[in-house]
Amino acid sequence: MIETQNLTKTFDKFTAVERLTLDVQAGEIFAFLGPNGAGKTTTMRMLACLVAPTSGQASVAGLRVGQDDDAIRARIGILTEAPGLYEKLNAVQNLDFFARLYGLDAAQREKQIKRYLEILGLWERRAEPVGNFSKGMKQKLSIARALLHEPQVVFLDEPTSALDPESAKVVRDFIAALKGEGRTIFLCTHNLDEADRLADHIGVIKKRLIQVDTPENLRRRLYGQRVLFRVREITDAQMDALEGLAFARDVQRNGAALSIALDDPPNMTPLVVNALVAAGAALQEVRQERATLEEVYLDLMGQENTAQ
Amino acid sequence: MNLSHVTAVLRREMQEIVKSRGLLLAIFLPPFFITLIPLIAVAILGRVLESESGGDAGDFAQIVQLMPELRTWSVGEVAMFVILQQFLTFFLMMPLIISLSIAAQSIVGEKQNKSLEPLLATPIKTGELLFAKGLAAMLPAVLATWAAFIIFIVVGRFLIASERVFFALLDPKWLIAMLVLAPLLSLLSVNIAVVLSARVNDTRAVQQIGGFVVLPIVLLGVAQTTGFILLNALTFVIGAILIGVIDLLILQLGVRLFQREKILTQWK
Structure with a gap:
């Protein structure tokens, strides 16, 4: 649904995005992570035909960026970083304006505006000036604006930034x-x-x-797979037993917990449990560890900084 | 050009104007004062000056020299004629001031509000957007100017006792001024607002910088009153051509600046 080949954008001497190659499948959520100034918004703007790529190619919904820009803009919805609503107008007037630009007729406009205001819980406040809305309400209204014309592809730039946890959950x-x-x-x-x-x-x-992958594969690729074994007390006999298991790598001891890297946790975990119990361990907990995405992200950024 | 895009923007701009007290004042106050003051002047001074019908028209020698047909007029009539010509020149300030206020709010206001990016992400073309915004700034300005001029003429008919002075108001030059110059001056303001919007982040800054555009009109009025120049149909036609050319040049610059990528990445 979204494809890029060596997509590059430079502003004078500054390179914002460099040789980006992506393939986003239809119907999936693709998250684009990166620090401030990493090129996320510039990439989104190129794909939304708001800025032209300096080199490389991109297509959205089967249409070529740079050739079919008007058609692409008609098929996508975009939530920009700032809500960018007309604060003196009410929610219906804001949405009606955009619905007209997307070419919806009067009946479609009425139906779609009602539908999204109801889904997002704004229908009761539809006649109020948007300037009176909270940040969360404005963000929800901006999302409604991006969806009025039922786009195939939706670009969302920081959709939950500056929202309270409750509003963020509604948006998520x-x-x-x-x-x-x-x-x-x-x-x-x-x-x-x-x-x-x-x-x-x-x-x-x-x-x-x-890097690009599923969240799970990113974790696995960077951290391998680890299993945590919590016992009442770790003894030398238990550590000796673990040393005898060649497949149990990188044994890390933290209090009464042992974190062990295993290539095949479903088959290897029972073997480790047997060895520990045979060595007199009183097992209290066994579970697979998951690195947080934050750890993965920071690790990737650290590697990138070192490479630069 | 997709007219439904243009009308959608125009409609939304009008909705915002109606809800903005500042813009409503900017639209209604200049015509109110520019129309009211000369009418009061005519109502008060007219009678005083008419009583001096036997005076010496030599007091306006320089003007009479430029317009020999005034030689047969009384001092009061010439004085009233001069006052009215002066104020009619000020009518040309209206399209400038009103358009500048609306265009500044329309473009810089959207920039401040960060509403340009979602708007530019729709299928609207930048030319359509610029045209609609220009129209939204020009229409109220030109209509207000015309309405003020018509009110001035209608009320003036009752307040100006001298037929000669009144019919001088219906000189074709004022028709040229209203029908040709006023829209061109209004467009000039819009173009200036577009160009300034690329560099300025504050509506008031656009109005202050762009406000200098009214200076030539003021100078024109003063020059005419003091008899340095004579504004007639020919000078207005020449003025219209000149402003038309300036409009085209600034419009070209504005169109170059009003491009999606430039707005999002270069406008400061």
Whole structure:
């Protein structure tokens, strides 16, 4: 649904995005992670035909960026970093304006505006000037604006930034529901937890694409797979027993917990449990460890900084 | 050009104007004062000056020299004629001031509000957007100017006792001024607002910098009153051509600046 080949954008001598190659499948949520100035928004603007690539190619919904810009803009919805609403106008007037620009007729406009204001819980406040809305309400209204014309591809730039936890949850749930409708969602975010919860694939960018994979594979690729064994007390006999297991790598001891890297946790974990119990361990807990996406992200950024 | 895009923007701009007290004042105050003051002047001074019908028209020698047909007029009539010509020149300030206020709010206001990016992400073309915004700034300005001029003429008919002075108001030059110059001056303000918007982040700054555009009109009025120049149909036609050319040049610059990428990445 979204494809880029060596997409590059430079402003004078500054390179904002360098040789970006991506393939986002239809119906998935693709999270784009990166620090400030990494090129996330510039990439989104290129894909939304707001700025022209300096070199490389891109297509959105089967249409070529740079050739079919008007058609692409008609098929995408975009939530920009700032809500950018007309504060003196009410919610209906704001949405009606954009619905007209997207070519919806009067009946469609009425239906779509009502639909999204109801879904996002703004219908009762529809006649109030948007200037009176809270940040969360404005963000929800901006999301409604991006969806009025039922776009195939939705670009969301920091959709939950500056929202309180309750509003952020409403927005996240709504994004998950959008995926259920078969839309492709390109999500630029700083929020690692959000990317972890929502995304099918994550691309980590810092001017160029550093890694792209599923959240789970990113963890696995960087951290391997680890299993935690908590015992009442760790003894030398237990440590000796573990040394005898060649497949149990990188044994880390933390209080009464042992974290062990295993290549095949489903088959190897019972063998470790047997060895520990045979060595007199009183096992209290056994569970697979998951590195947080934050750890993965920081590790990738650290590697990138070192490489530079 | 997609007219539904243009009308959508125009409609939204009008909705915002109606809800903005500042813009409503900017639209209604200049016509109110520019129309009211000469009418009061005519109502008060007219009668005083008419009583001096036997005076010496030599007091306005320089003007009479430029317009020999005034030689047969009384001092009062010439004085009233001069006052009215002066104020009619000020009518040309209206399209400049009103358009500048609306265009500044329309473009810089959107920039401040960060609403340009979602707008530019829609299928609207930048030419359509610029045209609609220009129209939204020009229409109220030109209509207000015309309405003020018509009110001035209608009320003036009752306040100006001298037929000769009144019919001088219906000189074709004022028709040229209203029908041709006023829209061109209004467009000039819009163009200036677009160009300034690329560099300025504050509506008031655009109005202050752009406000200098009214100076030539003021100078024109003063020059006419003091008899340095004579404004007639020919000078207005020449003025219209000149302003039309300036409009085209600034419009070209404005169109070059009003491009999606420039707005999002270069406008400061």
